[in-house]
Amino acid sequence: HDRIDEVASRFAALRAEIQFRYEKACLLKPEEEPASRQRMEDEIDALKEELAFLERINRGGEAMAAVDQERVKAIAARTWTDAWGQEKPLLSDDEVYNLCIPRGTLTPEERKIINGHMDVTLDMLGSLPFPRKLQRVPEYAGGHHEKMDGTGFPLGLTRDQMSIPARIMAIADVFEALTAKERPYKTPLKLSEALGIMQRMRNNDHLDPDLYQLFIRSQVWRQYGEKHLDPVQLDVEDGSAFL
The missing domain is CATH 1.10.3210.10 (Hypothetical protein af1432)
Known part of the structure; x- marks a missing residue:
């Protein structure tokens, strides 16, 4: 069972949060809309790049660099808000374990x-x-x-x-x-x-x-x-x- 689609759905939720913060900021301080828009676009671009990175390493290979393993852990430390308003890690401990296999594709x-x-x-x-x-x-x-x-x-x-x-x-x-x-x-x-x-x-x-x-x-x-x-x-x- 490849869980990358489940991970992608959390990224989609996090993207929606970023867009919501932008819209809220525009209502509160419309004069700062250009800066808010740039901040939103930068955050979304970074989010897309992180998901692309996870999709790439999820395919596995001969070996995984230590720097990539550390990046997975850094991404996992981010949070997203679920349907019940609770903040949760972007990646579970088990997902980090499976994504950070140092060699090959098997735990x-x-x-x-x-x-x-x-x-x-x-x-x-x-x-x-x-x-x-x-x-x-x-x-x-x-x-x-x-x-x-x-x-x-x-x-x-x-x-x-x-x-x-x-x-x-x-x-x-x-x-x-x-x-x-x-x-x-x-x-x-x-x-x-x-x-x-x-x-x-x-x-x-x-x-x-x-x-x-x-x-x-x-x-x-x-x-x-x-x-x-x-x-x-x-x-x-x-x-x-x-x-």
């Missing part, structure tokens, strides 16, 4: 639920009677959220504890997730954006550095993009900048 509580899909994957695949040549399928499928430094999930495996196919799956999963058009909760990234994120993940020891280099040099990302991505996403010809 820690939501991420814990999402991460549980790997436990389900391992349980389901581990219960199936795979033939000998497919017996390592659970390992390959269950390792695509592991990181080379051991900070991934569900098992917290390090690079040395993972097979090469499992490490390959981790790279493939990240690339597909960043560029996929079929995920309604996010906008598919251009190749430059996706490869930039993956390069940083490699630098942070999240992706296997040798396999990542092979991924870039082989241009498998380009072959995949030409086959599965929209033309607007294909903004990289040579991946050397991402090695």
Whole structure:
């Protein structure tokens, strides 16, 4: 449930308050109407800009700057008057919490639920009677959220504890997730954006550095993009900048 429309309705109420103060000021001091009008227009412009800011960060992204988090808290400290004449914060504590997620778009509580899909994957695949040549399928499928430094999930495996196919799956999963058009909760990234994120993940020891280099040099990302991505996403010809 996206609550940004509820937030916008409070901004509309606050805008009406600003206009009402202007009209009242004009009745009390008509000679100061130009100054009152300018003050009203400045306040409304600032209100529009703040709402546009909230709408932008509500879409989420790779990371949220600390200065943006502080701005959300400052906006939340403003008040509006509800239908019963009571002053209330422009944003609730829970809305501030959800708008100030430092990385990604999930709260820690939501991420814990999402991460549980790997436990389900391992349980389901581990219960199936795979033939000998497919017996390592659970390992390959269950390792695509592991990181080379051991900070991934569900098992917290390090690079040395993972097979090469499992490490390959981790790279493939990240690339597909960043560029996929079929995920309604996010906008598919251009190749430059996706490869930039993956390069940083490699630098942070999240992706296997040798396999990542092979991924870039082989241009498998380009072959995949030409086959599965929209033309607007294909903004990289040579991946050397991402090695």
